[in-house]
Amino acid sequence: MRILTVVKQVPDSNATIKVKGDGSGIETAGLKTVCDPFDEFGVELAVQTREKRSDVDEVVVICLGDDSASGVLRTALAMGADRAIHVNDPKFESMNELFDAWVLAEAIKKDEKGFDLIVCGKHNIDLDSGAVGPALAEFLNVPHVGAVQGLEIADDGSSLTARRRIEGAEEVVECSMPALLTIEKGLVEPRYPSLPNLMKAKKKPVEVLTSADISDADASTAGTDLVSISPPPPRPECKMIEGEPEEMARELVKLLREEAKVV
Amino acid sequence: MASNNILVFVEQRGGKVHSSVCQLMSAARDLAGATGGSVEACIVGSGIGDLANQMGALGAGKVYVVDDPELERYRAMSYATALCSAIEAADPKTVLIPTTFLGRDLASRVGARKRAAMVIDCTEVAMDGDDLLATTTLYCGKTVATFRMSGSRLQIATIRANAYPAAEVTDGASAETVAVAFSLDGDASRAKCVEIASTSSGVKDVTEGDIVVAGGRAMKSEDNFNILFELAETLDGAVGASRAACDAGYQSHNRQVGLTGKVVTPALYIACGIDGAIQHLAGMRGSKVIVAVNTKKEAPIFGVSTYGCVCDLFVLVPLLTQEFKKLLQG
Numbered sequence: 157m158r159i160l161t162v163v164k165q166v167p168d169s170n171a172t173i174k175v176k177g178d179g180s181g182i183e184t185a186g187l188k189t190v191c192d193p194f195d196e197f198g199v200e201l202a203v204q205t206r207e208k209r210s211d212v213d214e215v216v217v218i219c220l221g222d223d224s225a226s227g228v229l230r231t232a233l234a235m236g237a238d239r240a241i242h243v244n245d246p247k248f249e250s251m252n253e254l255f256d257a258w259v260l261a262e263a264i265k266k267d268e269k270g271f272d273l274i275v276c277g278k279h280n281i282d283l284d285s286g287a288v289g290p291a292l293a294e295f296l297n298v299p300h301v302g303a304v305q306g307l308e309i310a311d312d313g314s315s316l317t318a319r320r321r322i323e324g325a326e327e328v329v330e331c332s333m334p335a336l337l338t339i340e341k342g343l344v345e346p347r348y349p350s351l352p353n354l355m356k357a358k359k360k361p362v363e364v365l366t367s368a369d370i371s372d373a374d375a376s377t378a379g380t381d382l383v384s385i386s387p388p389p390p391r392p393e394c395k396m397i398e399g400e401p402e403e404m405a406r407e408l409v410k411l412l413r414e415e416a417k418v419v
Numbered sequence: 420m421a422s423n424n425i426l427v428f429v430e431q432r433g434g435k436v437h438s439s440v441c442q443l444m445s446a447a448r449d450l451a452g453a454t455g456g457s458v459e460a461c462i463v464g465s466g467i468g469d470l471a472n473q474m475g476a477l478g479a480g481k482v483y484v485v486d487d488p489e490l491e492r493y494r495a496m497s498y499a500t501a502l503c504s505a506i507e508a509a510d511p512k513t514v515l516i517p518t519t520f521l522g523r524d525l526a527s528r529v530g531a532r533k534r535a536a537m538v539i540d541c542t543e544v545a546m547d548g549d550d551l552l553a554t555t556t557l558y559c560g561k562t563v564a565t566f567r568m569s570g571s572r573l574q575i576a577t578i579r580a581n582a583y584p585a586a587e588v589t590d591g592a593s594a595e596t597v598a599v600a601f602s603l604d605g606d607a608s609r610a611k612c613v614e615i616a617s618t619s620s621g622v623k624d625v626t627e628g629d630i631v632v633a634g635g636r637a638m639k640s641e642d643n644f645n646i647l648f649e650l651a652e653t654l655d656g657a658v659g660a661s662r663a664a665c666d667a668g669y670q671s672h673n674r675q676v677g678l679t680g681k682v683v684t685p686a687l688y689i690a691c692g693i694d695g696a697i698q699h700l701a702g703m704r705g706s707k708v709i710v711a712v713n714t715k716k717e718a719p720i721f722g723v724s725t726y727g728c729v730c731d732l733f734v735l736v737p738l739l740t741q742e743f744k745k746l747l748q749g
């Protein structure tokens with residue numbers, strides 16, 4: 157069995173996001189970045205699956221991003237992935253999930269042996285869409301199960317059973333492999349890579365793919381283009397409710413009914 | 420060349436239409452006004468033909484129904500095939516889908532299959548000539564972005580709950596129903612939902628509540644959450660929690676709201692003993708009205724709130740429940 161895990165470099169959630177003056181994007185200079193927390197769940201799941209099973213030949217990690225993204229690949233290699241694929245070309249810079257998924261799919265198809273299991277995070281904390289996983293599954297023509305919180309892979313590696321909870325229902329989904337999963341919080345707890353493993357990771361192979369390697373790279377982001385990005389409009393100032401608790405309760409209920417009209 | 424029509428995907432579970440679908444109908448009506456097209460709807464499921472009239476009353480001229488026993492439960496591949504068949508039959512300019520787990524999942528597969536232009540979780544959509552301008556939030560809600568979706572492609576937008584008012588119901592308005600043929604190709608059977616167990620408690624899932632009552636570390640124990648459940652039940656709402664409360668074991672992380680939890684945009688979010696860390700705000704700052712109850716008047720949660728009470732939640736929450744009971748139960 158061969159497992160692929162997909163990771164992305166994203167701004168640290170505590171970082172202040174500064175928008176460029178002309179609204180064409182965000183300032184990246186000095187911006188602290190990390191491996192997306194959901195993707196860390198994915199890497200951990202891939203590594204644990206290899207640790208548990210004797211039939212896993214390889215865990216490969218792939219990332220689409222610029223030079224600075226090599227850090228997240230190192231993290232994944234230090235967590236236990238065997239080798240990395242870095243898809244890196246200015247032509248591939250986009251804020252369009254369908255384009256990202258298409259590029260990733262083309263890169264993955266270059267691997268002749270193919271993958272039995274592809275693991276993504278449930279969503280990324282930058283674009284926050286959750287679109288790349290399902291779209292990647294579509295481009296690779298494999299089934300997917302989203303927001304997985306429980307997983308069993310059949311002994312013979314031909315199918316998997318995933319549990320998830322979506323919008324009030326607990327679902328059990330059976331799926332043939334190859335398949336793609338997107339991972340929800342709670343399935344695994346990502347490990348911290350040890351110092352020796354960080355050192356070892358430096359020796360693991362990283363293959364770089366550019367637009368020269370990906371045929372028909374002009375499928376282009378055309379279709380969905382950023383017009384402008386700006387800080388969110390300020391919310392109206394908070395109305396503080398004063399008085400004794402009983403008065404507060406009465407006043408708040410009145411405002412919610414008469415002013416805000418939400419109850 | 421596609422028509423000028425706007426197609427609304429009617430998300431339903433067990434024959435019950437998702438509450439945000441009527442909001443999508445008003446977004447669709449605005450867009451159709453600009454394109455000169457009409458509003459149409461598409462329902463996918465099993466035994467759901469009756470819902471077509473409901474959509475007629477909400478303003479759909481035509482309703483495409485993909486009804487098949489295989490579609491009883493959501494599966495990404497078969498639902499994508501069903502929606503694509505309806506899109507082929509309806510040939511719309513734009514497809515609107517609710518921003519739910521199912522909506523995001525389905526839109527992404529259909530978007531890829533159709534090589535569509537797509538934006539997930541829009542707070543606003545507007546036509547600009549042939550193009551669709553879509554506004555959404557990025558980077559944990561720290562920025563607002565507008566995308567242009569080219570008119571040369573199918574446009575797919577998922578619409579955030581409570582971003583639009585609900586469309587008005589016109590009693591007696593009926594829709595023309597178009598049955599769309601569906602055949603499960605071999606591909607679609609590769610993933611299969613084999614079992615569904617609904618939520619055990621009577622309280623809604625945090626993503627289902629149009630009102631969410633959430634508690635933080637200040638709740639101090641699982642038992643103490645009972646006062647939040649009581650308030651939520653009074654309001655027919657759901658209960659959420661901060662990560663600190665989930666990590667401490669007061670609630671399961673299914674209820675966690677935030678960056679690594681669920682993103683919710685209810686009409687009313689009541690944050691009790693939640694400080695308002697940026698990662699928590701990421702999951703709820705899109706809510707229409709936010710109430711914060713916190714003993715510390717400097718708590719950042721007040722910075723995004725509509726109404727604030729500097730008060731001990733253990734004192735205020737039971738009083739609020741009483742007041743709401745008086746109001747709602749007479």
Ligand SMILES: Cc1cc2nc3c(=O)[nH]c(=O)nc-3n(C[C@H](O)[C@H](O)[C@H](O)COP(=O)(O)OP(=O)(O)OC[C@H]3O[C@@H](n4cnc5c(N)ncnc54)[C@H](O)[C@@H]3O)c2cc1C
Pocket residue numbers: 169193634635636637660661662663664675676677678679680681691692693694695696697698699702712713714715718730731732733
């Ligand atoms: C990568 C990452 C992801 C994260 N994801 C999430 C996420 O998804 N969701 C999330 O919530 N957090 C998340 N966090 C954690 C986040 O940074 C905060 O630590 C967390 O939200 C704090 O929870 P809290 O507000 O309940 O607790 P605290 O920060 O401890 O705040 C408790 C609040 O309760 C108030 N209080 C105390 N007693 C009372 C009382 N009797 N009555 C009224 N008020 C009282 C206090 O004044 C304080 O404001 C994440 C962090 C990281 C780094």
Ligand SMILES: Nc1ncnc2c1ncn2[C@@H]1O[C@H](COP(=O)(O)O)[C@@H](O)[C@H]1O
Pocket residue numbers: 162163164165192194195198218219220221253256260275276277278279280281283284285286287288289
């Ligand atoms: N540029 C990228 N490189 C690698 N993986 C990505 C990239 N973008 C998205 N992904 C994967 O797709 C998942 C969903 O991302 P998103 O649709 O952006 O929320 C993430 O958790 C990642 O695993």
